[in-house]
Amino acid sequence: MPHISHKGLELPQSAIRKLVPFADAAKERGVHVYHLNIGQPDIETPAGALEALSVKAHEMAKNHGVLEYSHSAGIPSARRALCNYYHRHGIDVTPNQIIITTGGSEALQMAFTVCLNPGDEIIIPEPYYTNYNTFASLCGAKIVTVPSDIKTGFALPPMDEFEKYITPYTRAIMICNPNNPTGYLYTHEELLKVAGLVKKYDLFLFADEVYREFCYDGNKHFSVMQLEGLERNTILFDSVSKRYSACGARVGCLVTRNSEVYATAMRLAQARLSPPSFGQFFTEAAVDTPQDYFNKVQKEYVARRNVIVEGVNKIPGCFCPMPKGAFYTVIDLPVEDSDHFCQWLLTDFSYNGATVMLAPATGFYVNPELGRHQARITYCLNINDLKAAMKCLEEALKVYPGRLPVAKKAAAKKPAAKKKAPAKKK
Amino acid sequence: MPHISHKGLELPQSAIRKLVPFADAAKERGVHVYHLNIGQPDIETPAGALEALSVKAHEMAKNHGVLEYSHSAGIPSARRALCNYYHRHGIDVTPNQIIITTGGSEALQMAFTVCLNPGDEIIIPEPYYTNYNTFASLCGAKIVTVPSDIKTGFALPPMDEFEKYITPYTRAIMICNPNNPTGYLYTHEELLKVAGLVKKYDLFLFADEVYREFCYDGNKHFSVMQLEGLERNTILFDSVSKRYSACGARVGCLVTRNSEVYATAMRLAQARLSPPSFGQFFTEAAVDTPQDYFNKVQKEYVARRNVIVEGVNKIPGCFCPMPKGAFYTVIDLPVEDSDHFCQWLLTDFSYNGATVMLAPATGFYVNPELGRHQARITYCLNINDLKAAMKCLEEALKVYPGRLPVAKKAAAKKPAAKKKAPAKKK
Numbered sequence: 001m002p003h004i005s006h007k008g009l010e011l012p013q014s015a016i017r018k019l020v021p022f023a024d025a026a027k028e029r030g031v032h033v034y035h036l037n038i039g040q041p042d043i044e045t046p047a048g049a050l051e052a053l054s055v056k057a058h059e060m061a062k063n064h065g066v067l068e069y070s071h072s073a074g075i076p077s078a079r080r081a082l083c084n085y086y087h088r089h090g091i092d093v094t095p096n097q098i099i100i101t102t103g104g105s106e107a108l109q110m111a112f113t114v115c116l117n118p119g120d121e122i123i124i125p126e127p128y129y130t131n132y133n134t135f136a137s138l139c140g141a142k143i144v145t146v147p148s149d150i151k152t153g154f155a156l157p158p159m160d161e162f163e164k165y166i167t168p169y170t171r172a173i174m175i176c177n178p179n180n181p182t183g184y185l186y187t188h189e190e191l192l193k194v195a196g197l198v199k200k201y202d203l204f205l206f207a208d209e210v211y212r213e214f215c216y217d218g219n220k221h222f223s224v225m226q227l228e229g230l231e232r233n234t235i236l237f238d239s240v241s242k243r244y245s246a247c248g249a250r251v252g253c254l255v256t257r258n259s260e261v262y263a264t265a266m267r268l269a270q271a272r273l274s275p276p277s278f279g280q281f282f283t284e285a286a287v288d289t290p291q292d293y294f295n296k297v298q299k300e301y302v303a304r305r306n307v308i309v310e311g312v313n314k315i316p317g318c319f320c321p322m323p324k325g326a327f328y329t330v331i332d333l334p335v336e337d338s339d340h341f342c343q344w345l346l347t348d349f350s351y352n353g354a355t356v357m358l359a360p361a362t363g364f365y366v367n368p369e370l371g372r373h374q375a376r377i378t379y380c381l382n383i384n385d386l387k388a389a390m391k392c393l394e395e396a397l398k399v400y401p402g403r404l405p406v407a408k409k410a411a412a413k414k415p416a417a418k419k420k421a422p423a424k425k426k
Numbered sequence: 427m428p429h430i431s432h433k434g435l436e437l438p439q440s441a442i443r444k445l446v447p448f449a450d451a452a453k454e455r456g457v458h459v460y461h462l463n464i465g466q467p468d469i470e471t472p473a474g475a476l477e478a479l480s481v482k483a484h485e486m487a488k489n490h491g492v493l494e495y496s497h498s499a500g501i502p503s504a505r506r507a508l509c510n511y512y513h514r515h516g517i518d519v520t521p522n523q524i525i526i527t528t529g530g531s532e533a534l535q536m537a538f539t540v541c542l543n544p545g546d547e548i549i550i551p552e553p554y555y556t557n558y559n560t561f562a563s564l565c566g567a568k569i570v571t572v573p574s575d576i577k578t579g580f581a582l583p584p585m586d587e588f589e590k591y592i593t594p595y596t597r598a599i600m601i602c603n604p605n606n607p608t609g610y611l612y613t614h615e616e617l618l619k620v621a622g623l624v625k626k627y628d629l630f631l632f633a634d635e636v637y638r639e640f641c642y643d644g645n646k647h648f649s650v651m652q653l654e655g656l657e658r659n660t661i662l663f664d665s666v667s668k669r670y671s672a673c674g675a676r677v678g679c680l681v682t683r684n685s686e687v688y689a690t691a692m693r694l695a696q697a698r699l700s701p702p703s704f705g706q707f708f709t710e711a712a713v714d715t716p717q718d719y720f721n722k723v724q725k726e727y728v729a730r731r732n733v734i735v736e737g738v739n740k741i742p743g744c745f746c747p748m749p750k751g752a753f754y755t756v757i758d759l760p761v762e763d764s765d766h767f768c769q770w771l772l773t774d775f776s777y778n779g780a781t782v783m784l785a786p787a788t789g790f791y792v793n794p795e796l797g798r799h800q801a802r803i804t805y806c807l808n809i810n811d812l813k814a815a816m817k818c819l820e821e822a823l824k825v826y827p828g829r830l831p832v833a834k835k836a837a838a839k840k841p842a843a844k845k846k847a848p849a850k851k852k
Contacts, residue, residue, distance in 0.1 A: 001658035002597060002630045004690050007565065008540040011693040040494055050487035053704065054480045061476035067672040068466055102528045102676070105698040113564065114434040134697035138539065139433065171428060204428045232427035246493040248703030250528070264430050267437040271560035272531040277674030278479065278704035 052285030074100025183323020311390030500526025609749020737816030
């Protein structure tokens with residue numbers, strides 16, 4: 001048979017999905033699995049936006065309508081609605097600076113294609129969202145990571161650390177804010193530092209802000225689109241579907257004031273004809289969702305986060321920072337190997353007929369060793385389930401054979417913390 | 427500012443869109459433009475499928491539902507529904523041989539990425555659907571064309587013509603059936619010949635069959651999926667949204683029995699998380715649209731096609747073959763330069779306050795010279811508009827300054843017809 005392409009063979013396998021067969025087997029055995037591994041919110045999709053789509057489809061059916069291709073950049077009124085949304089968040093952009101995409105994923109893919117040559121490097125603080133790998137790999141670009149530290153809650157590493165990684169191939173810095181997988185919310189000051197570096201080396205600044213609405217404890221989100229003097233450098237990826245707990249709608253957007261990037265991305269947009277119209281009908285109504293919806297959602301996520309942070313930190317040898325955004329956190333575990341532990345939870349453990357599924361953090365690092373004692377937790381379940389899941393985790397660590405004694409764990413962590421940038425670059 | 431990528435700079439501009447600003451200007455002047463240039467059907471979207479989506483969205487709103495990510499390959503019940511559809515068309519596939527995509531475009535992009543290395547060649551009969559260029563360009567592959575001839579209605583060129591173009595870099599043969607832009611419907615015999623070549627050289631066979639339901643005059647569609655012994659070679663691209671006149675729904679699929687291609691495409695599918703759910707809800711209902719819907723649609727398109735074929739052929743110096751499928755045809759025009767003529771129609775001509783917009787065929791050939799005297803016509807307007815458009819074309823050719831005398835035109839065509847394969851390959 002004809003061969004698969006080299007790019008095809010190199011496509012990374014999703015780290016988050018590796019354990020799915022073990023979870024399925026656990027369920028087959030009758031064990032309940034608390035899914036703390038996936039970012040699928042259980043929050044209600046705004047009924048008003050669903051109803052608006054329902055009415056639109058009904059009217060089209062009644063009036064013998066035709067569901068035509070939309071504009072390749074998205075329905076103009078939907079783009080105007082997004083502009084209004086951004087304006088309310090202190091971001092001033094025009095409809096001709098927005099391309100509506102099939103989820104944030106397509107926005108990422110477009111921007112990487114438009115901006116990156118084979119061999120180009122994107123600097124990202126790690127741990128980072130693994131799916132960036134696939135889109136980088138598709139254009140032959142390389143993700144270069146600057147380690148952030150769980151002890152600081154995964155704050156932005158110092159700029160001189162970033163600078164160590166800059167080479168003639170560096171083309172972009174990428175920031176996910178609030179962060180998946182760490183839940184860290186970058187401050188205005190941190191973003192100003194990134195801006196300085198972007199200007200100094202004339203780089204692209206890619207920003208994934210799909211969790212913009214999920215900021216806690218009174219903290220405000222500051223967008224890269226609010227950074228001055230970076231109009232030609234900055235490209236924003238956003239997701240309407242993630243924001244309004246409508247992941248299946250697959251509506252996102254690429255936003256940039258760089259007219260050359262925009263025009264080039266439009267050629268890609270035209271080649272794929274148009275973004276999905278049903279999702280755009282949903283979007284037009286969704287962006288008018290009252291603020292009260294997010295107030296409730298934020299309150300709920302804060303309560304959930306607190307269950308996780310408290311639950312993890314009271315387990316001897318575990319540590320969970322206090323994330324300020326998104327619905328993720330990366331925790332420290334007193335285990336030799338988090339991949340083994342997370343698999344063992346599904347294959348060998350249950351407590352009161354249940355177990356817990358975590359995402360080993362190894363998949364969120366370029367160098368898996370850095371995540372060897374960590375796991376990502378998502379808090380997309382209700383409070384009671386999260387409490388039960390924390391109890392499972394606590395009981396599991398009492399009996400897990402690969403558990404590290406606290407002293408030994410600290411020793412085991414040292415090499416990773418000591419790792420020097422120059423060695424990493426080889 | 428940081429530079430656009432080489433790939434970005436090389437992205438082809440859509441040939442069909444080049445004239446849009448001239449059409450807009452004509453409309454500004456109050457001239458009515460008959461759009462024979464775009465494949466946006468005016469046929470009613472099946473009301474039952476729209477209504478099913480409407481009900482689903484309404485129930486979700488009423489029940490505080492969550493629109494979750496679907497399976498990355500598509501909702502299992504939607505894939506089963508597609509299997510039933512294919513079974514009714516003599517194509518037996520399983521849900522695990524289908525990946526639901528965002529329109530046929532994403533299916534194309536996935537398959538090209540999975541199968542083609544930089545420098546690889548795809549052989550396609552020309553004229554061909556221009557957007558293939560973008561997806562080939564994205565993976566550094568090259569489209570190599572075998573000219574088909576308007577005199578045969580653009581039938582499959584002889585296999586020894588194809589064979590002249592096969593090199594060590596040839597990785598695939600691609601067939602669009604029924605064809606966009608020619609409307610040609612490949613016969614069972616022609617496809618068997620292609621199959622022989624695909625087997626002989628162990629190539630991929632890419633087939634774009636999005637117009638499967640649009641076959642006329644009692645002709646039956648024969649799918650590449652019905653070719654025996656090519657299970658590991660064949661990849662089908664399909665479009666639910668195009669089939670059911672719901673272009674904006676953006677639902678297509680990739681179908682293959684090659685498990686390695688499927689598994690690799692699934693990695694891409696997982697990286698972009700899932701296809702749009704609303705469109706999939708529509709799809710599940712749409713595939714149950716009664717056959718009567720297509721009978722009516724076919725009857726309508728046959729009537730429209732006949733208006734075009736008769737209208738064009740009665741204009742001195744023009745020629746239109748008799749297409750058997752899709753809603754396109756490529757016609758011969760007695761003009762020096764169809765790009766100039768199509769632009770002139772918009773900038774300098776009107777008849778009874780109207781003009782006609784055609785797609786110059788130069789954009790459908792690798793060597794634009796081959797399309798210099800041709801244009802693509804789509805018949806997506808109602809009969810009366812099509813008749814008025816034909817009258818416009820007739821009147822325009824009476825006064826167009828770049829019109830060729832019939833004898834001269836025949837001479838001008840000769841060099842193109844004589845062009846030899848070896849010269850082309852340089």
